[in-house]
Amino acid sequence: MKVIVLGAGIVGVTSAYQLAKSGHEVTVVDRQSGPALETSFANAGEVSFGYCSPWAAPGIPVKAMKWLFMKHAPLILRPKFDMAMLAWMTRMLSNCTSERYAINKSRMLRLADYSRIALAELRTETGIAYDERMQGTLQLFRTPQQLEASAKDVKALAADGIPYEVLDQDGCIRVEPALRHVRDKIVGGLLTPKDETGDCFKFTNALAAKAEALGVRFAYGTTIKALDVEAGRVRGIVTDRERERMSADAVVVALGSYSPLLLKPFGISLPVYPVKGYSLTIPITDTSRAPESTVMDETYKIAITRLGDRIRVGGMAEISGYTNDLGLARRGTLEHSVTDLFPGGDVSKASFWSGLRPMTPDGTPVIGPTKIVGLFLNTGHGTLGWTMSTGSARLISDLVGARTPEIDARDLAISRYA
Numbered sequence: 001m002k003v004i005v006l007g008a009g010i011v012g013v014t015s016a017y018q019l020a021k022s023g024h025e026v027t028v029v030d031r032q033s034g035p036a037l038e039t040s041f042a043n044a045g046e047v048s049f050g051y052c053s054p055w056a057a058p059g060i061p062v063k064a065m066k067w068l069f070m071k072h073a074p075l076i077l078r079p080k081f082d083m084a085m086l087a088w089m090t091r092m093l094s095n096c097t098s099e100r101y102a103i104n105k106s107r108m109l110r111l112a113d114y115s116r117i118a119l120a121e122l123r124t125e126t127g128i129a130y131d132e133r134m135q136g137t138l139q140l141f142r143t144p145q146q147l148e149a150s151a152k153d154v155k156a157l158a159a160d161g162i163p164y165e166v167l168d169q170d171g172c173i174r175v176e177p178a179l180r181h182v183r184d185k186i187v188g189g190l191l192t193p194k195d196e197t198g199d200c201f202k203f204t205n206a207l208a209a210k211a212e213a214l215g216v217r218f219a220y221g222t223t224i225k226a227l228d229v230e231a232g233r234v235r236g237i238v239t240d241r242e243r244e245r246m247s248a249d250a251v252v253v254a255l256g257s258y259s260p261l262l263l264k265p266f267g268i269s270l271p272v273y274p275v276k277g278y279s280l281t282i283p284i285t286d287t288s289r290a291p292e293s294t295v296m297d298e299t300y301k302i303a304i305t306r307l308g309d310r311i312r313v314g315g316m317a318e319i320s321g322y323t324n325d326l327g328l329a330r331r332g333t334l335e336h337s338v339t340d341l342f343p344g345g346d347v348s349k350a351s352f353w354s355g356l357r358p359m360t361p362d363g364t365p366v367i368g369p370t371k372i373v374g375l376f377l378n379t380g381h382g383t384l385g386w387t388m389s390t391g392s393a394r395l396i397s398d399l400v401g402a403r404t405p406e407i408d409a410r411d412l413a414i415s416r417y418a
Protein backbone atom coordinates (compact mmCIF):
# COMPACT_ATOMS: atom_id res chain seq x y z
CA MET A 1 0.00 0.00 0.00
CA LYS A 2 1.12 3.59 -0.67
CA VAL A 3 1.06 5.51 2.62
CA ILE A 4 1.81 9.20 3.22
CA VAL A 5 2.74 10.19 6.78
CA LEU A 6 2.13 13.88 7.49
CA GLY A 7 4.79 15.25 9.87
CA ALA A 8 8.39 14.27 10.62
CA GLY A 9 8.31 14.74 14.40
CA ILE A 10 8.91 11.78 16.73
CA VAL A 11 5.37 10.50 16.09
CA GLY A 12 5.56 10.72 12.28
CA VAL A 13 9.05 9.20 12.03
CA THR A 14 8.32 6.24 14.35
CA SER A 15 5.07 5.65 12.39
CA ALA A 16 6.90 5.74 9.05
CA TYR A 17 9.54 3.29 10.28
CA GLN A 18 6.92 0.77 11.48
CA LEU A 19 4.82 1.14 8.32
CA ALA A 20 7.90 0.53 6.14
CA LYS A 21 8.78 -2.52 8.21
CA SER A 22 5.28 -3.83 7.53
CA GLY A 23 6.00 -3.63 3.81
CA HIS A 24 4.27 -0.39 2.80
CA GLU A 25 5.62 2.20 0.37
CA VAL A 26 5.97 5.23 2.67
CA THR A 27 6.54 8.95 2.08
CA VAL A 28 6.91 11.44 4.96
CA VAL A 29 6.06 15.08 4.28
CA ASP A 30 7.18 17.98 6.47
CA ARG A 31 7.56 21.75 6.03
CA GLN A 32 10.86 21.75 7.94
CA SER A 33 14.29 20.93 6.50
CA GLY A 34 14.75 17.74 8.57
CA PRO A 35 13.22 15.54 11.26
CA ALA A 36 12.14 16.73 14.74
CA LEU A 37 12.58 20.46 14.23
CA GLU A 38 9.35 21.52 15.99
CA THR A 39 7.98 20.11 19.30
CA SER A 40 10.22 17.01 19.21
CA PHE A 41 13.35 19.19 19.10
CA ALA A 42 14.24 19.97 22.74
CA ASN A 43 11.69 18.40 25.10
CA ALA A 44 12.57 17.46 28.67
CA GLY A 45 13.98 14.07 27.62
CA GLU A 46 11.95 11.93 30.04
CA VAL A 47 10.73 8.58 28.80
CA SER A 48 8.24 8.22 31.62
CA PHE A 49 6.54 4.87 31.50
CA GLY A 50 5.69 5.09 35.21
CA TYR A 51 5.42 8.85 35.76
CA CYS A 52 2.57 8.99 33.28
CA SER A 53 -0.67 10.79 34.18
CA PRO A 54 -3.15 13.16 32.56
CA TRP A 55 -2.84 16.79 33.59
CA ALA A 56 -6.62 16.91 33.97
CA ALA A 57 -6.87 15.56 37.52
CA PRO A 58 -9.05 16.11 40.60
CA GLY A 59 -7.85 19.21 42.47
CA ILE A 60 -6.22 20.77 39.40
CA PRO A 61 -8.78 23.61 39.00
CA VAL A 62 -8.00 24.85 42.56
CA LYS A 63 -4.23 24.37 42.11
CA ALA A 64 -4.41 26.19 38.77
CA MET A 65 -5.97 29.25 40.43
CA LYS A 66 -3.05 29.36 42.91
CA TRP A 67 -0.44 28.83 40.18
CA LEU A 68 -1.75 31.82 38.25
CA PHE A 69 -0.54 34.09 41.07
CA MET A 70 2.80 32.33 41.77
CA LYS A 71 6.12 33.98 40.85
CA HIS A 72 7.68 30.99 39.05
CA ALA A 73 4.34 29.57 37.94
CA PRO A 74 4.01 26.17 36.23
CA LEU A 75 0.85 27.42 34.47
CA ILE A 76 0.48 30.62 32.46
CA LEU A 77 -2.86 31.53 30.94
CA ARG A 78 -3.17 34.23 28.27
CA PRO A 79 -6.92 34.28 27.62
CA LYS A 80 -8.09 35.55 24.25
CA PHE A 81 -11.21 35.28 22.18
CA ASP A 82 -10.46 31.95 20.62
CA MET A 83 -13.34 29.46 20.46
CA ALA A 84 -10.93 26.51 20.11
CA MET A 85 -9.11 27.59 23.32
CA LEU A 86 -12.36 28.05 25.26
CA ALA A 87 -13.82 24.76 24.08
CA TRP A 88 -10.60 22.90 24.88
CA MET A 89 -10.35 24.39 28.38
CA THR A 90 -13.99 23.57 29.14
CA ARG A 91 -13.43 19.98 28.06
CA MET A 92 -10.20 19.76 30.04
CA LEU A 93 -12.00 20.95 33.21
CA SER A 94 -14.73 18.38 32.68
CA ASN A 95 -12.00 15.69 32.78
CA CYS A 96 -10.84 16.75 36.27
CA THR A 97 -13.12 14.26 38.08
CA SER A 98 -11.85 11.11 39.84
CA GLU A 99 -13.84 8.93 37.46
CA ARG A 100 -12.53 10.55 34.25
CA TYR A 101 -8.98 10.69 35.65
CA ALA A 102 -8.98 6.93 36.32
CA ILE A 103 -10.21 6.14 32.78
CA ASN A 104 -7.75 8.54 31.11
CA LYS A 105 -4.81 7.40 33.21
CA SER A 106 -5.46 3.74 32.48
CA ARG A 107 -5.48 4.51 28.72
CA MET A 108 -2.19 6.41 28.99
CA LEU A 109 -0.56 3.70 31.09
CA ARG A 110 -1.63 1.01 28.62
CA LEU A 111 0.01 2.90 25.77
CA ALA A 112 3.09 3.84 27.82
CA ASP A 113 3.66 0.25 28.87
CA TYR A 114 3.32 -0.93 25.27
CA SER A 115 5.80 1.80 24.27
CA ARG A 116 8.27 0.57 26.91
CA ILE A 117 8.36 -2.83 25.22
CA ALA A 118 8.39 -1.31 21.72
CA LEU A 119 11.27 1.08 22.52
CA ALA A 120 13.42 -1.71 24.03
CA GLU A 121 12.87 -3.86 20.93
CA LEU A 122 13.56 -0.95 18.59
CA ARG A 123 16.80 -0.20 20.44
CA THR A 124 17.98 -3.80 20.09
CA GLU A 125 16.91 -3.98 16.46
CA THR A 126 18.47 -0.69 15.31
CA GLY A 127 21.33 -0.10 17.77
CA ILE A 128 20.41 3.61 17.84
CA ALA A 129 22.24 5.74 20.45
CA TYR A 130 20.51 8.85 21.75
CA ASP A 131 22.18 9.73 25.09
CA GLU A 132 19.87 7.17 26.65
CA ARG A 133 19.93 6.26 30.34
CA MET A 134 17.80 3.80 32.32
CA GLN A 135 18.01 5.24 35.85
CA GLY A 136 14.45 6.35 36.58
CA THR A 137 12.65 9.56 37.49
CA LEU A 138 13.02 11.11 40.95
CA GLN A 139 10.05 13.32 41.88
CA LEU A 140 11.58 15.68 44.41
CA PHE A 141 9.64 17.16 47.33
CA ARG A 142 10.76 20.36 48.99
CA THR A 143 7.99 20.47 51.64
CA PRO A 144 6.44 17.89 54.01
CA GLN A 145 3.05 18.75 52.45
CA GLN A 146 4.29 17.65 49.02
CA LEU A 147 5.61 14.40 50.48
CA GLU A 148 2.29 13.79 52.24
CA ALA A 149 0.28 14.57 49.11
CA SER A 150 2.31 11.97 47.17
CA ALA A 151 0.58 9.20 49.16
CA LYS A 152 -2.22 9.03 46.60
CA ASP A 153 0.30 8.75 43.74
CA VAL A 154 1.99 5.92 45.62
CA LYS A 155 -1.36 4.17 45.97
CA ALA A 156 -2.01 4.57 42.24
CA LEU A 157 1.45 3.22 41.34
CA ALA A 158 0.92 0.21 43.62
CA ALA A 159 -2.53 -0.43 42.12
CA ASP A 160 -1.08 -0.30 38.57
CA GLY A 161 1.84 -2.56 39.48
CA ILE A 162 4.44 0.11 38.63
CA PRO A 163 7.68 -0.23 40.64
CA TYR A 164 8.42 2.74 42.93
CA GLU A 165 10.44 3.71 46.01
CA VAL A 166 9.55 6.38 48.57
CA LEU A 167 12.83 8.04 49.61
CA ASP A 168 13.95 10.24 52.49
CA GLN A 169 16.65 12.92 52.16
CA ASP A 170 19.50 10.35 52.21
CA GLY A 171 17.68 8.14 49.75
CA CYS A 172 17.36 11.02 47.28
CA ILE A 173 21.08 11.78 47.62
CA ARG A 174 21.94 8.11 47.05
CA VAL A 175 20.03 8.21 43.75
CA GLU A 176 21.14 11.73 42.76
CA PRO A 177 24.50 12.39 44.53
CA ALA A 178 24.74 16.03 43.35
CA LEU A 179 21.77 16.85 45.59
CA ARG A 180 24.13 16.58 48.59
CA HIS A 181 25.01 20.23 47.99
CA VAL A 182 21.38 21.26 48.64
CA ARG A 183 20.44 18.71 51.34
CA ASP A 184 18.50 21.34 53.34
CA LYS A 185 16.20 22.13 50.44
CA ILE A 186 14.75 18.63 50.09
CA VAL A 187 12.53 16.54 52.34
CA GLY A 188 12.14 13.41 50.23
CA GLY A 189 11.21 11.94 46.90
CA LEU A 190 9.36 9.32 44.92
CA LEU A 191 11.47 7.23 42.54
CA THR A 192 10.02 5.40 39.53
CA PRO A 193 13.11 3.33 38.67
CA LYS A 194 11.85 1.89 35.36
CA ASP A 195 11.62 5.32 33.71
CA GLU A 196 14.23 6.19 31.11
CA THR A 197 15.74 9.32 29.60
CA GLY A 198 17.09 10.23 26.19
CA ASP A 199 17.40 12.90 23.51
CA CYS A 200 14.24 12.82 21.37
CA PHE A 201 15.85 14.88 18.57
CA LYS A 202 18.84 12.51 18.27
CA PHE A 203 16.56 9.47 18.37
CA THR A 204 14.20 10.82 15.70
CA ASN A 205 17.07 11.72 13.37
CA ALA A 206 18.75 8.33 13.80
CA LEU A 207 15.47 6.49 13.23
CA ALA A 208 14.71 8.61 10.15
CA ALA A 209 18.03 7.42 8.68
CA LYS A 210 17.08 3.79 9.43
CA ALA A 211 13.66 4.39 7.85
CA GLU A 212 15.31 5.84 4.74
CA ALA A 213 17.42 2.68 4.51
CA LEU A 214 14.15 0.71 4.52
CA GLY A 215 12.98 2.76 1.52
CA VAL A 216 11.01 5.58 3.19
CA ARG A 217 11.08 8.81 1.14
CA PHE A 218 11.26 12.11 3.04
CA ALA A 219 9.83 15.22 1.35
CA TYR A 220 11.16 18.08 3.47
CA GLY A 221 10.51 21.76 2.87
CA THR A 222 6.99 20.87 1.76
CA THR A 223 3.95 22.46 3.35
CA ILE A 224 0.74 20.43 3.33
CA LYS A 225 -2.14 22.65 2.25
CA ALA A 226 -5.07 20.23 2.25
CA LEU A 227 -6.24 16.64 2.19
CA ASP A 228 -7.42 15.31 -1.15
CA VAL A 229 -10.73 13.59 -0.39
CA GLU A 230 -13.18 12.20 -2.92
CA ALA A 231 -16.45 10.39 -2.22
CA GLY A 232 -15.59 9.85 1.45
CA ARG A 233 -12.17 8.34 0.73
CA VAL A 234 -8.75 9.98 1.02
CA ARG A 235 -6.87 10.11 -2.28
CA GLY A 236 -3.76 11.91 -1.06
CA ILE A 237 -2.71 15.44 -0.19
CA VAL A 238 -2.20 18.85 -1.78
CA THR A 239 1.07 20.63 -1.00
CA ASP A 240 2.52 24.08 -1.65
CA ARG A 241 4.78 22.77 -4.40
CA GLU A 242 2.92 24.36 -7.34
CA ARG A 243 -0.26 22.89 -5.92
CA GLU A 244 1.30 19.44 -6.33
CA ARG A 245 -0.98 16.50 -5.48
CA MET A 246 0.56 13.42 -3.92
CA SER A 247 -1.57 10.32 -4.15
CA ALA A 248 -1.86 7.54 -1.57
CA ASP A 249 -4.02 4.63 -0.44
CA ALA A 250 -3.73 5.77 3.18
CA VAL A 251 -2.72 8.99 4.95
CA VAL A 252 -1.55 9.21 8.58
CA VAL A 253 -1.88 12.63 10.22
CA ALA A 254 1.00 13.19 12.69
CA LEU A 255 1.17 17.00 12.56
CA GLY A 256 1.28 17.55 16.34
CA SER A 257 -0.52 20.74 17.38
CA TYR A 258 -1.32 21.59 13.76
CA SER A 259 -3.34 18.40 13.11
CA PRO A 260 -6.83 19.90 13.75
CA LEU A 261 -6.33 22.66 11.17
CA LEU A 262 -6.09 20.21 8.27
CA LEU A 263 -9.08 18.16 9.43
CA LYS A 264 -11.54 20.98 10.12
CA PRO A 265 -12.61 21.56 6.46
CA PHE A 266 -13.75 17.91 6.35
CA GLY A 267 -15.98 18.21 9.41
CA ILE A 268 -13.56 16.37 11.71
CA SER A 269 -13.34 18.19 15.02
CA LEU A 270 -10.14 17.09 16.73
CA PRO A 271 -9.81 18.56 20.25
CA VAL A 272 -6.05 19.13 20.16
CA TYR A 273 -4.78 22.52 21.36
CA PRO A 274 -1.20 23.84 21.59
CA VAL A 275 0.10 24.07 25.18
CA LYS A 276 3.43 25.79 25.09
CA GLY A 277 6.40 24.62 27.15
CA TYR A 278 9.96 25.87 27.48
CA SER A 279 13.38 24.29 27.87
CA LEU A 280 16.99 25.20 28.53
CA THR A 281 19.93 23.09 27.41
CA ILE A 282 23.05 23.68 29.49
CA PRO A 283 26.53 22.27 28.79
CA ILE A 284 27.86 20.37 31.84
CA THR A 285 31.09 21.79 33.23
CA ASP A 286 31.28 19.67 36.42
CA THR A 287 29.67 16.21 36.28
CA SER A 288 29.72 15.87 40.09
CA ARG A 289 27.19 18.72 40.23
CA ALA A 290 24.90 17.40 37.50
CA PRO A 291 21.87 15.08 37.74
CA GLU A 292 22.33 11.39 36.87
CA SER A 293 18.86 10.97 35.41
CA THR A 294 15.61 13.02 35.66
CA VAL A 295 14.81 15.05 38.75
CA MET A 296 11.25 16.36 38.70
CA ASP A 297 11.08 19.51 40.84
CA GLU A 298 7.55 19.17 42.25
CA THR A 299 7.39 22.82 43.37
CA TYR A 300 7.75 24.28 39.89
CA LYS A 301 6.79 21.13 37.90
CA ILE A 302 10.11 21.34 36.09
CA ALA A 303 12.06 18.31 34.86
CA ILE A 304 15.85 18.43 35.05
CA THR A 305 17.41 15.69 32.92
CA ARG A 306 20.92 14.52 32.14
CA LEU A 307 21.42 14.08 28.39
CA GLY A 308 25.03 13.04 27.81
CA ASP A 309 27.21 16.09 28.45
CA ARG A 310 24.22 18.43 28.73
CA ILE A 311 21.43 19.16 31.20
CA ARG A 312 17.96 19.66 29.76
CA VAL A 313 15.57 21.65 31.94
CA GLY A 314 11.98 21.63 30.73
CA GLY A 315 8.50 22.52 31.85
CA MET A 316 5.70 25.07 32.18
CA ALA A 317 2.31 25.05 30.51
CA GLU A 318 1.39 28.24 28.74
CA ILE A 319 -2.02 28.48 27.11
CA SER A 320 -1.55 31.26 24.58
CA GLY A 321 -2.35 29.82 21.15
CA TYR A 322 -0.01 29.11 18.24
CA THR A 323 3.03 31.16 19.22
CA ASN A 324 6.63 30.17 19.93
CA ASP A 325 7.66 33.51 21.47
CA LEU A 326 10.41 33.20 24.08
CA GLY A 327 9.58 35.18 27.23
CA LEU A 328 12.50 36.12 29.48
CA ALA A 329 10.41 35.53 32.61
CA ARG A 330 9.99 31.88 31.56
CA ARG A 331 13.74 31.53 31.15
CA GLY A 332 14.05 32.94 34.67
CA THR A 333 11.82 30.17 36.06
CA LEU A 334 13.89 27.40 34.42
CA GLU A 335 17.15 29.00 35.58
CA HIS A 336 15.78 29.39 39.09
CA SER A 337 14.76 25.71 39.40
CA VAL A 338 18.03 24.28 38.02
CA THR A 339 20.43 26.61 39.85
CA ASP A 340 18.55 26.12 43.10
CA LEU A 341 18.91 22.31 42.98
CA PHE A 342 22.12 21.96 40.96
CA PRO A 343 24.16 25.10 41.70
CA GLY A 344 27.46 25.64 39.92
CA GLY A 345 26.37 25.26 36.28
CA ASP A 346 26.81 28.11 33.81
CA VAL A 347 23.30 29.01 32.63
CA SER A 348 24.62 31.91 30.56
CA LYS A 349 25.77 29.30 28.00
CA ALA A 350 22.34 27.65 27.83
CA SER A 351 20.15 27.59 24.75
CA PHE A 352 16.53 28.52 25.31
CA TRP A 353 13.65 26.96 23.37
CA SER A 354 9.88 26.67 23.29
CA GLY A 355 7.59 24.02 21.82
CA LEU A 356 3.85 23.47 21.44
CA ARG A 357 2.58 20.30 23.11
CA PRO A 358 -0.31 18.84 21.08
CA MET A 359 -2.68 18.41 24.03
CA THR A 360 -6.00 16.62 24.13
CA PRO A 361 -8.35 17.58 26.99
CA ASP A 362 -8.13 14.03 28.42
CA GLY A 363 -4.35 13.70 28.09
CA THR A 364 -4.57 10.62 25.88
CA PRO A 365 -3.44 10.76 22.24
CA VAL A 366 -5.82 10.14 19.35
CA ILE A 367 -4.82 7.03 17.41
CA GLY A 368 -6.96 5.29 14.83
CA PRO A 369 -9.26 5.63 11.83
CA THR A 370 -11.58 8.54 10.98
CA LYS A 371 -14.90 8.76 9.16
CA ILE A 372 -12.90 9.27 5.92
CA VAL A 373 -11.81 5.92 4.50
CA GLY A 374 -8.01 5.59 4.47
CA LEU A 375 -7.44 8.60 6.75
CA PHE A 376 -5.82 7.78 10.10
CA LEU A 377 -4.74 9.90 13.07
CA ASN A 378 -1.66 9.50 15.27
CA THR A 379 -1.53 12.75 17.17
CA GLY A 380 -2.39 14.63 20.38
CA HIS A 381 0.43 13.12 22.46
CA GLY A 382 0.65 16.25 24.63
CA THR A 383 3.06 16.03 27.54
CA LEU A 384 4.35 12.55 26.72
CA GLY A 385 4.84 12.22 22.97
CA TRP A 386 8.42 10.98 23.25
CA THR A 387 7.37 8.40 25.84
CA MET A 388 4.34 7.10 23.94
CA SER A 389 5.67 7.36 20.36
CA THR A 390 7.01 3.83 19.83
CA GLY A 391 3.83 2.06 20.98
CA SER A 392 1.64 4.52 19.05
CA ALA A 393 3.65 3.78 15.90
CA ARG A 394 3.10 0.04 16.20
CA LEU A 395 -0.61 0.60 16.77
CA ILE A 396 -1.05 2.84 13.74
CA SER A 397 0.92 0.46 11.55
CA ASP A 398 -1.38 -2.41 12.57
CA LEU A 399 -4.52 -0.32 12.08
CA VAL A 400 -3.45 0.91 8.62
CA GLY A 401 -2.59 -2.67 7.65
CA ALA A 402 -6.00 -3.90 8.94
CA ARG A 403 -4.30 -6.17 11.50
CA THR A 404 -5.59 -6.61 15.06
CA PRO A 405 -3.34 -4.48 17.32
CA GLU A 406 -1.52 -6.10 20.23
CA ILE A 407 -3.28 -3.81 22.73
CA ASP A 408 -6.86 -2.55 22.76
CA ALA A 409 -6.96 0.62 20.67
CA ARG A 410 -10.71 1.15 20.30
CA ASP A 411 -10.91 3.78 23.07
CA LEU A 412 -7.92 5.70 21.67
CA ALA A 413 -9.64 6.66 18.39
CA ILE A 414 -11.35 10.01 17.73
CA SER A 415 -14.72 8.25 18.05
CA ARG A 416 -14.29 8.46 21.86
CA TYR A 417 -15.27 12.17 21.65
CA ALA A 418 -18.51 11.47 19.73
Ligand SMILES: Cc1cc2nc3c(=O)[nH]c(=O)nc-3n(C[C@H](O)[C@H](O)[C@H](O)COP(=O)(O)OP(=O)(O)OC[C@H]3O[C@@H](n4cnc5c(N)ncnc54)[C@H](O)[C@@H]3O)c2cc1C
Binding pocket: 006, 007, 008, 009, 010, 011, 012, 029, 030, 031, 032, 035, 036, 037, 038, 039, 040, 041, 042, 043, 044, 045, 046, 047, 048, 222, 223, 224, 225, 254, 255, 256, 257, 258, 276, 277, 278, 279, 303, 314, 315, 354, 355, 356, 357, 358, 379, 380, 381, 382, 383, 384, 385, 386, 387, 388
Ligand atom coordinates in the same frame (compact mmCIF):
# COMPACT_ATOMS: atom_id res chain seq x y z
C1 LIG B 1 8.88 21.82 27.13
C2 LIG B 1 8.44 20.44 26.71
C3 LIG B 1 8.88 19.35 27.42
C4 LIG B 1 8.47 18.06 27.08
N1 LIG B 1 8.98 17.01 27.73
C5 LIG B 1 8.65 15.75 27.38
C6 LIG B 1 9.25 14.63 28.02
O1 LIG B 1 10.10 14.79 28.88
N2 LIG B 1 8.85 13.40 27.65
C7 LIG B 1 7.90 13.19 26.69
O2 LIG B 1 7.55 12.04 26.44
N3 LIG B 1 7.35 14.23 26.03
C8 LIG B 1 7.70 15.49 26.34
N4 LIG B 1 7.15 16.56 25.69
C9 LIG B 1 6.12 16.31 24.67
C10 LIG B 1 6.68 15.87 23.33
O3 LIG B 1 7.79 16.66 22.99
C11 LIG B 1 5.60 15.97 22.26
O4 LIG B 1 4.45 15.26 22.65
C12 LIG B 1 6.09 15.39 20.92
O5 LIG B 1 7.27 16.01 20.53
C13 LIG B 1 5.03 15.57 19.84
O6 LIG B 1 5.55 15.00 18.67
P1 LIG B 1 4.78 15.10 17.29
O7 LIG B 1 5.55 14.32 16.30
O8 LIG B 1 3.34 14.76 17.50
O9 LIG B 1 4.78 16.66 16.95
P2 LIG B 1 5.95 17.55 16.31
O10 LIG B 1 7.27 17.16 16.81
O11 LIG B 1 5.55 18.97 16.48
O12 LIG B 1 5.89 17.16 14.78
C14 LIG B 1 4.87 17.64 13.91
C15 LIG B 1 5.51 17.92 12.58
O13 LIG B 1 4.50 18.37 11.67
C16 LIG B 1 5.05 19.36 10.83
N5 LIG B 1 3.96 20.17 10.29
C17 LIG B 1 2.95 20.77 10.96
N6 LIG B 1 2.09 21.36 10.10
C18 LIG B 1 2.56 21.12 8.84
C19 LIG B 1 2.10 21.43 7.52
N7 LIG B 1 0.96 22.11 7.29
N8 LIG B 1 2.84 21.01 6.46
C20 LIG B 1 3.99 20.31 6.66
N9 LIG B 1 4.46 19.97 7.88
C21 LIG B 1 3.75 20.37 8.96
C22 LIG B 1 5.99 20.15 11.72
O14 LIG B 1 6.99 20.76 10.96
C23 LIG B 1 6.55 19.06 12.64
O15 LIG B 1 7.79 18.57 12.22
C24 LIG B 1 7.55 17.88 26.00
C25 LIG B 1 7.10 18.97 25.27
C26 LIG B 1 7.55 20.25 25.60
C27 LIG B 1 7.08 21.42 24.80
